Amino acid sequence: MNDKLQVARRWFLEECGVGLGSLALASMAQGATVPSAVNPLAPKAPHFKPKAKRVIFLFMAGAPSHLELFDNKPQLAKFDGTLPPAELLKGYRAAFINPNSKLLGPKFPFQRYGQSGAELSSLLPHLSTVVDDIAIVKSMATDAFNHAPGQILMNTGSMIFGRPSFGAWTTYGLGSEAQDLPAFVVFSTGKKGPSGGNSCWGSGFLPTVHQGVQFRASGDPVLYLSNPPGVDAELQRDSMDTISKLNRRRLEKSGDPEIATRISSYEMAFKMQSSAPDLMDISKEPKHVLDMYGAEPGKPSFANCLLLARRLAERGVRFVQIFHEAWDQHGSLVKDITQNCKDTDQACAALVKDLKQRGMLEDTLVVWGGEFGRTPMVQGGSDGRDHHPNAFTMWMAGGGIKPGLVMGETDELGFNVTKDRVHVHDLHATLLHLLGFDHTKLTYKSQGRNFRLTDVHGHVVEKLLA
């Protein structure tokens, strides 16, 4: 082997501290091997032994009403049609309504389920079957009451654009175990994309390899994955080999390790061309699994994406995030939220069951929630609620989350948190903790200071830990 290659390889090993495990050995046409350069996505150990190895984040964009789903408020029903107490509204700003609007009673009946006795509304019959596997946090709070800033806050820990997303931080901290798939995969399944746009899964100031890669539930899952018209598999393989051969000649001449990385990127791309379609083909799943999710091969749906999320998790993908933008019920609350739950409830419960059956729930963190909650006050006639940052509900499962937990309380109207408040920053601190990180130490230096997902805030919520 060429002298420069030897040196380049030694340099990776010594200077970059990468073990053999992270060297993708690409098989070349002539049988020679070239080491990949430093792979920023090579698996890394976190600060301490993690409970969760991967995350599936079900982001319910638009902000679901906690009052119709999780937070049973009989008093709100009682005061339906009356004005809220004045002291409650001091300094309160609402997006659309005059805060001094009449209270609106909950639209659906609640019932207790499982050993935990968690209360759920009649909209969530499927979730009711897994309440003992999940933890419901009724005391979430955030700072934002407009969608884009709220979503950016929930996803990046800041209302200011330009910060890395939770998924990006996770792959920055842990790398990825998927050799031929992106480390951070994003689906969008709602009526539209999230208000925060691509920044919801951006890499901010982290290296761009950490940004989420958008997958589509139909067609090419990844952009530019398929060979273009006129290029068959044989030509693609031959082209790849010739590109690599010529790149290797250049590497021998110039000695720039970047070329070695380029060679391995092409090899990885070629592998992805076969592994990604295989991953997407859910028709190979047994019928009972498809039925459990309510998934139908070839018909893009939230259910399909959740099944795909499980398949991605199985293949070592570190972070899967599903954006389901559908929950902004300023009006038509009853009709729309009923439909949303029909679209999502079964698959969410199925994901928890499926992961559990496969023994994957232990180290897979599932998170469900939106960017804020909704007002106990009515918007419009009698069938809508405005944005509400003071209190909302999320649920989590697996990955070291305490199963069967119902945590936190809000006041009688579901307006303010009264017990065990969990701010977005606290949620992030806790999720990072489960991934094996001290959230104050997972940092990246940019613009003269160390940044972190939780900025200068956040406390691990011990109660949530199993």
Place this chain on the structure above:
Amino acid sequence: MKSIFLLVPLLLPAQKVDFVQDVQPILKKSCNGCHGAALQSGGLRLDGKVATFRGGVSGPALKPGSAKESVLYQRVMGMGEQARMPMGNKPLPAEQLEILERWINEGAVWPDGVGAASADIKKHWAFAAPKRPDIPAVSDPKWVRNPIDAFILAKLDKEQLKPSPEAAKATLLRRLSLDLTGLPPTWEEVQSFVRDKSKRAYEKQVDRLLASPHYGERWGRHWLDAARYADSDGYEKDKARSVWFYRDWVIEAHNRDLPYNQFLTEQLAGDLLPGATQSQKVATGFLRNSMINEEGGVDPEQFRMEAMYDRMDAIGKGMLGLTIQCAQCHNHKYDPLRQEEYYKLFAFLNNSHEANINVFTPAEQMQRAKVLNGIKEIEADLQHRHPDWAERMARWEQGLRNRTRWEVVKPEVDDISTGGQKYLMQGDSSMVASGYAPTKHRAKFTFTPQLAAVASIRLELLNDPNLPLGGPGRSIRGTGALTEFEVEVERSGQEKAEKVKVVRATADINPAERELEKIYQDKSNKKRVVGPIAFAIDGKDETAWTHDAGPVLRNMPRNAVFVLEKPIDLSDRRTKIHVYLKQNHGGWNSDDNQNHNLGRVRLSVSDDAQAEADPIPARVREALAIEAARRSPQQVQSIFSYWLTTVPEWADAQAKIQALWQEHPEGSTQLVLAERDDRRMTNVLERGDFLKPKQEVMPGVPAFLNPLPAGARGTRLDLAQWMTDRNAPTTARAFVNRVWQTYFGTGIVETSEDLGTQSAAPSHRELLDWLAVEFMESGWSMKKLHRMIVSSNTYRQVSELSPELLSRDPANRLLARGPRLRVEGEIVRDITLAASGLLNRQVGGPSVYPPAPEFLFQPPSSYGPKNWYEEKGANRYRRGLYTFRFRSVPYPVFTNFDTPNGDVSCVRRVRSNTPLQALTLLNEPLFLEAAKALGERAMQEGGKSDADRIRYVYRRTLSRDPEAVELDDLLSFLNRQRERKLGETQSWTALARVVLNLDETITKE
């Protein structure tokens, strides 16, 4: 373990606190890390007596005898609004707080000689104005072509390294062309350079490339990163915006080598320069590249402040090279920048309108001059032919009837009725539409006037600098349409308000009926029209009043008067009037620019049942209000321009003028800043929260930087002067460092966004200072700076790495070799298009839409449906920097190659190397088109033999001939395809595709 704590002597209340035993350990453990010899956050050190008592930027740390008045104690207690110390750590334990309290209250006795003797505050190198350093002596003076080489070689000497030899001419020209223009050289250019044996051969190439219009594109794009340029608003709606005039201004400013100090000045304050030109106003677009949030339910002021913070951030990173945004919420943790000083800088920018002006290309400007001069000529001709015009006009003026007296009302707006749009109340009781812009709504206004009876209601449409083209509407052309004007009266004690019929409506503009423009189509399949004011009271949802009478005229203030069937009796003082402005003539998609709303409205009432709309424009009314003898010639002319429209026998001239107006170019729009007349107050905001204003501040600059120039009045122009002063410590350094970074991959200071105390140590500090001084003293010429750098021997070295260099200096900070770097995303594709011959080299113009997957712009991928009009003509092959940039849906090819999306200012791009890049180059449609074009071109123009054609492909793509082995590799690849019966065109396409995918193709070597 617990017992250890018991060994710590407990302080007994009677004992006096001992500094050495009790206090100093606390300071050492919890304070001196940031406030000590190594670091003096906030200019404060707490490791010595003198320094501590002197204090830092917040004043003396101690007031002996009173802990509560001592800054040190206040800060560790978390009193006041500043962050609690130690910052970012747990609060001090109660017993330590008590020790500090007692020590201070007991007089803060600090024995002499204890602690550090030095009280020096290290002045950070970058906070002093750069001085020209001596040029160092070097081992090989012959290698030194200019002082850059001396600084580089001196360091290499120290490291006992030798520079690399000069790169081959072809390599060098490709490097130079990519660096200066972002395009590879043609083979003819390479050949002519190789053949040129003259002494100035290289310099000639530098001159040629610096004079190329593509120089401005390449380096303009570099600036546009810092300027966070994008063609859309960002946030949820992410509507398209028109700002390409700014982009073209940046390109053009580079091409004419506008000195960098002026380049900054025009971007900060071009509108305030005497006799500001269109281009100088356009330059302030830099400040307007901030995102705009118009999602439903936003408080416009909140997001105006977000935009202000963004401007500050862009000025900090892009111009000052400082992280000033840290001081938005609190004093800067590391640099001596106080929060108050941040808001003083902020105050320079706060006094502005967010304006949107009509701009014209040079051709349009000529057309515009033709129209305006034509009108002037007709008017002059009338005056010439009718010398008695002045007397006639005076008689007309005397005959003007007494106008109706109007009572302006200040209505309450029903928030729900506005569909999320905010009507912001102004001092004159008018309301400006702001925030979310629904395409259909019926806004409800309620008021109780002073008048005893109301017989008529007037609606004024007014201009506002914050509306598109100044309004008076909110559409992209500053127009609006009034579908219906409806009135109700609500008498006290009555259950329901009752409708009041409007029997007559007049307006000062009544365009003929016409169909609604395409952009307002609402998919209802109904024929929707606009026209005269009668349409606003006809009870039909399909008709509306428009004030759009064509260019310029559409952006005048207008008024309409509505007479009620019978007067409303208001004598009980409790009766309320509701006015509804139904605005249903917008399009179907409120996430696009399809609103057709009124922009600034004011309502007045009168008891005059004969009231009519005033036909005389506001500007003419103003002139008429002035005593005739005191009117300026312009005022007289403006009265004349109106009056001539009332003279029956001048119908011919009127018609000609009307016809001329229709020839006025539409032009384009551009977001700019415009100064407000009344100064807006600036306050320090507690933790950056706009709802928590604290003390007021006036414009000012941080004390640790150069002082404001004498006579400064706090305008943006003063800010620009201050920033471009010869003694500004960071302005020139930050810029030359970024230019250096672009050439060599890493800046002399690696953290190019931050030259502050937390910045990375410079690799060649004296070189940076030398370059900064040279840059300023040679008239801030960017082209001279580029010439200096690319002329150096440092730049001309080969980029190949010896094994020794790889291990000694993997990041090439010492520059013992030339740079070898993958080019930026836009240039990746520019190279491909150039090599294939498809490239359209047109400079400037509106942004274009190369092929992109359509689904990206539609829900559920995008929040709202976006228009992506895929180019079918030559615009398909424009350079990457002209690709339309939606912030929320960035063009995926460029995203895959690390192009920032413009959410925030970016002065340092990441350079990644990923499988997605491979997939893009291999499979993206435009790259494939390029491969096909290159393959076909090789067959047609590349010569007869396969080898010649392969050479042709190499020359076009890599500016060199293939080596023998490479030729063999490609020949056998080609033959394998032929064996597979792939066909010639396809085989050559495949071969071109291979070459276009080489690492070398997208790399500056």
